[in-house]
Structures are given as structure tokens and as C-alpha cells.
Amino acid sequence: MEIIIQPDAEAATAVASHIVSQLLRNKPNAVLGLATGRTTVGLYRVLAQMKLDWSGVTTFNLDEYVGLPPEHAQSYHTFMRENLFRHVNVSPENTHIPDGTSGNIVELCEQYETQIRAAGGIDLQILGIGTDGHIGFNEPTSSLASRTRLKTLTQQTHEDNACYFGGADKVPDHVITMGLGTIMEARQCLLLAFGAKKARAIASTVEGPITSINPASILQMHPKVTVCLDRAAAADLKRADYYRWAYANKPGWQKF
Ligand code: GLP
Secondary structure, eight states, X not given: OEEEEESXXXXXXXXXXXXXXXXXXXXXXXXXXXXXXXXXXXHHHHHHHTTOOOTTOEEEESEEETTOOTTSTTSHHHHHHHHTGGGSOOOGGGEEOOOTXXXXXXXXXXXXXXXXXXXXXXXXXXXOOOTTSOBTTBOTTOOTTOOSEEEEOOHHHHHHTHHHHTSGGGSOSEEEEOXXXXXXXXXXXXXXXXXXXXXXXHHHHHHSOOBTTBGGGGGGGOSSEEEEEETTTTTTOTTHHHHHHHHHTOOGGGOO
């Protein structure tokens, strides 16, 4: 893992946007794995401002709420349309988000995995992290080998996302999410976390044991992960000085 600690979210987002834009410039037909949530809003804004060519890019989103139609204000279809897709020249037929209204979720999940494989696999998976350590919607105790499937949200995630729905009890209970095994097959992962509320989950992910109680910790087994943090999200890291030194003294040959 490469841990990059920046003074604030804006600076951490700038580093992350550089990684994504480099990929799109070097590989115009790149396959991107996309995340939703507050953390990614700034990243998508910066990427849209960069006027990159998205015409050959294929995208797969991590997750969607079960029961929310694409046009619902809180669906991840709407989030992606409003925050990224309508600002760039990506072809709608190249964007993929699980359909939360599907009548056959088991089949949909299998198809999603097939579509990712048919696209050649994900080159770069963008990730946020939940306060309970979830990536995508892989809640604590998710199988570390899991594939795209139906999951039940924890009480913690209901509370974290209550503000979007006007109450924790109004947050859908079920979601469709790529699995941890699916995420681990991406050729590169880019994890972003900002704010003090993420500090504990980040410390467990980077420095804790690999355990399904903290699903993001499986990323320790991935060969190419970059973690972009602001100072607050890095606050509980015991080896922060080492990460800062390593990044500041990164040899030229190692720079992206
Ligand atoms: C959400 C999403 C995740 C996201 C995480 C953090 O519920 N399913 O993909 O990374 O929780 O969200 P936020 O960035 O709003 O803190």
C-alpha cells in the first residue's frame, strides 16, 4: 500500500485525480470502477474540469440500493449522472450500475460479474470507506472472497446515510454490491478517505489485522493500492511519519 497524507481533502483529491487522469490519458479505453458518496464528489468535479476524453472509457459502479429506481433522487444512478456522467463524454451504454429494481437479483449479480470480465476487468477501482470499514457495501463479516451479491446494511450505515433519506429508518435495508473478491481483481485500487470520522477505519485498514470485521483490510493483500487521505483521516495511523517521509522522498522512477 502507498499511503499519501495531504493537509486537506482538496490536496488529497488532487493527487487522486492525477492518478485517474494519467490512466485515461495512457489508456483511452480504460475500465474504471466507480464509487459514490461525499468523498468522491470533489474527485468527479476535478476530473470533469480536466476535459479528459471519456469516449472510450467503460465504467462499473460498486453498488446500488435495492428498491430504488434509477430516477430516484438518492439512487446511485442519480448520484453518478449528476456528479460525473452528465459532465463528461462517456457513452451511456458503457456505464454500468446494478439495477436495484431487478426482479432477479441473483441473475443480475452473475451478469454483472460476466460484464466486468467481458470488458477485460477493471483497470482502476476508486473506493471510499464506510465508518464501519465497508468498501462498496461490503459490510463487516462480508466474505473476503465475496462476489457481486445482495447485502443487508448495518445499523451504523443506516445512521451514516440517514441524512440523505430523512432518517435512518428510511434508508433501504438491502443493497447490491460488488464483492470483496470482485474488488480485489481490479488491477489497481485507489482508496480515498477524508475527515476524523474515517480515522479509525483507516487505521484498522492500513495497520490492523486482515479480518472480515473490517472488510477494507483485505486491501492489504492487493499488490497495487494507493490510499489518499487528509490529515484528519490519517490521525490514528501509528506510522504516519514513515508514510509522509516515503512519499516526500519517492524516487523519480517510482513516481506515477
Ligand atoms: C457509501 C458507499 C460507499 C462509500 C461509503 C462512504 O455508503 N456505498 O461506496 O465509499 O459509503 O461514503 P462517504 O464518502 O459519503 O463517506
